[in-house]
Amino acid sequence: MxxxxxxxxxxxxxxxxxxxxxxxxxxxxxxxxxxxxxxxxxxxxxxxxxxxxxxxxxxxxxxxxxxxxxxxxxxxxxxxxxxxxxxxxxxxxxxxxxxxxxxxxxxxxxxxxxxxxxxxxxxxxxxxxxxxxxxxxxxxxxxxxxxxxxxxxxxxxxxxxxxxxxxxxxxxxxxxxxxxxxxxxxxxxxxxxxxxxxxxxxxxxxxxxxxxxxxxxxxxxIGQSVRPEELQRMNEIFRNDPVVEDVVMARAVVEGADAYHIAAEIDFDGRVLARRHLDGRDLDALARELDSGEKLMAFLEEFGDAVTDQVGEEVDRLEARIREVFPRARHVDLEPD
CATH class of the missing domain: 1.20.1510.10 (Cation efflux protein transmembrane domain)
Structure with a gap:
C-alpha cells in the first residue's frame, strides 16, 4: 500500500x-x-x-x-x-x-x-x-x-x-x-x-x-483485469522466451490495492528443452552406448526425469521474470500445458 x-x-x-x-x-x-x-x-x-x-x-x-x-x-x-x-x-x-x-x-x-x-x-x-x-x-x-x-x-x-x-x-x-x-x-x-x-x-x-x-x-x-498494456507486456515476455512455444491462456487480475494475481498455461517447446539437456554430449557415442533395449529404457527414464525437472526450473525462471517486471505480482501461477 x-x-x-x-x-x-x-x-x-x-x-x-x-x-x-x-x-x-x-x-x-x-x-x-x-x-x-x-x-x-x-x-x-x-x-x-x-x-x-x-x-x-x-x-x-x-x-x-x-x-x-x-x-x-x-x-x-x-x-x-x-x-x-x-x-x-x-x-x-x-x-x-x-x-x-x-x-x-x-x-x-x-x-x-x-x-x-x-x-x-x-x-x-x-x-x-x-x-x-x-x-x-x-x-x-x-x-x-x-x-x-x-x-x-x-x-x-x-x-x-x-x-x-x-x-x-x-x-x-x-x-x-x-x-x-x-x-x-x-x-x-x-x-x-x-x-x-x-x-x-x-x-x-x-x-x-x-x-x-x-x-x-x-x-x-469480482476480479477486474489489469490494464491492457500490462497484459500485453506479460504475453510478450512469455512469447519472446525461447523455451515457450505457445501461450495457451494468460490472465491477470487485481488481487488487492497493490497486488496482482497472474495465471498462465504455457506450451513449452520440447525440442529446445531436449537440446539444452543434451548440449555438450557426444550424440554419436551416446547412440553407440544404447545398444540394447535395457540401456535405451534406462536412458529414456533418465531423460524424461531430467526434462521434467527442467520444465519446473523454467517455470520458476519465468515466474521470477514476471515478478521482476511486475513488482505487484504477488501471486504467479504458471502451468505447463
Whole structure:
C-alpha cells in the first residue's frame, strides 16, 4: 500500500472531523439546513474514511490456510461499504432533509448577518482543500512512477483508497462552495428556498460520488483485469522466451490495492528443452552406448526425469521474470500445458 494513500486517508479523517464539529455548531446557532447538510456530509466522510482505514489495515494481513492468497480484496469490501455509506447516510439523509425543508416552506436565517455560517464554511474550505491537496499529490506520485498522466491513473488505478479520498474531498470542496453560495443568497434575497436547494444539491453531489465509487469497487471485487498494456507486456515476455512455444491462456487480475494475481498455461517447446539437456554430449557415442533395449529404457527414464525437472526450473525462471517486471505480482501461477 502506497504511503501516500495512507497519509491521504488519515489527513482526510482529521480534516473532516474538525469541519464536521464546526458545521454542526453553525447549524445549532443558525438553524440553517444547508449547514446541517454540510455537517451530515462531513460526518459521512469521517465514517466512510474510517472504514477505508480499517480496509487498509485488513488488506495487509498475511495469508492463512483459509485464505492462501491473503486479504488483498478485503480492501475492496471495505471501500464498497464506505461508498454505500456515502449513498445512504450522506446522500439519503441530506436529500430527505432538503425535501422536507421545501415542503414546510424552507429556512431563512433571521440573524442580522450570515457571518457565522460563512466564517465556518471559509474555514472548512481551507481544511478540505488541504486534505484534497494531499490526496492529489499522492496520486500524482503514483501516476509519475507508472509513466501515466494523473487523469489516466485515476481512471485505471486499483488504489481504491486514494481515489475514494480524492473524490470525497473533491465533493467536500464543491459542497462547501455550494453551501457558501446558498447561505449568501438566502441572506441577500431573504428567500427561504435557497437553503433547501443547497441541501438537495449537496445530496445529489454525494449520490454521484457514491455511485462512481460503488461501480469501481464492484468491478475490482469480482476480479477486474489489469490494464491492457500490462497484459500485453506479460504475453510478450512469455512469447519472446525461447523455451515457450505457445501461450495457451494468460490472465491477470487485481488481487488487492497493490497486488496482482497472474495465471498462465504455457506450451513449452520440447525440442529446445531436449537440446539444452543434451548440449555438450557426444550424440554419436551416446547412440553407440544404447545398444540394447535395457540401456535405451534406462536412458529414456533418465531423460524424461531430467526434462521434467527442467520444465519446473523454467517455470520458476519465468515466474521470477514476471515478478521482476511486475513488482505487484504477488501471486504467479504458471502451468505447463
Amino acid at each position: 502506497a504511503g501516500g494513500s495512507k497519509a491521504a486517508v488519515y489527513s482526510a479523517i482529521g480534516a473532516n472531523t474538525f469541519v464536521m464539529v464546526a458545521k454542526f455548531v453553525g447549524f445549532a446557532l443558525t438553524g440553517s439546513g444547508t449547514m446541517l447538510a454540510e455537517g451530515i456530509h462531513s460526518m459521512a466522510d469521517v465514517g466512510n474514511q474510517s472504514l477505508l482505514a480499517v480496509g487498509m489495515s485488513r488488506a495487509q494481513l498475511p495469508p492463512t490456510p483459509e485464505h492462501p492468497y491473503g486479504y488483498g480484496r478485503d480492501a475492496f469490501v471495505w471501500a464498497l461499504m464506505s461508498a454505500v455509506g456515502i449513498f445512504f447516510l450522506g446522500c439519503g439523509v441530506t436529500v430527505a432533509h432538503g425535501v422536507q425543508s421545501l415542503i414546510v416552506g424552507g429556512h431563512h436565517d433571521a440573524t442580522s448577518a450570515p457571518w457565522i455560517n460563512l466564517g465556518i464554511l471559509a474555514l472548512s474550505l481551507v481544511a478540505e482543500g488541504a486534505s484534497l491537496y494531499i490526496a492529489v499529490r499522492a496520486l500524482q506520485k503514483q501516476a509519475k512512477a507508472q509513466g501515466l498522466s494523473l487523469r489516466e491513473h485515476i481512471r485505471t488505478t486499483d488504489d481504491v483508497f486514494g481515489v475514494a479520498v480524492l473524490l470525497e474531498d473533491s465533493a467536500a470542496v464543491v459542497g462547501v462552495i455550494l453551501a457558501f453560495i446558498t447561505v449568501w443568497l438566502t441572506h441577500l434575497t431573504h428567500a427561504p428556498y435557497w437553503d433547501p436547494i443547497g441541501s438537495l444539491l449537496i445530496g445529489a453531489l454525494l449520490g454521484g460520488v457514491a455511485l462512481v465509487l460503488m461501480r469501481r469497487n464492484r468491478a475490482l471485487l
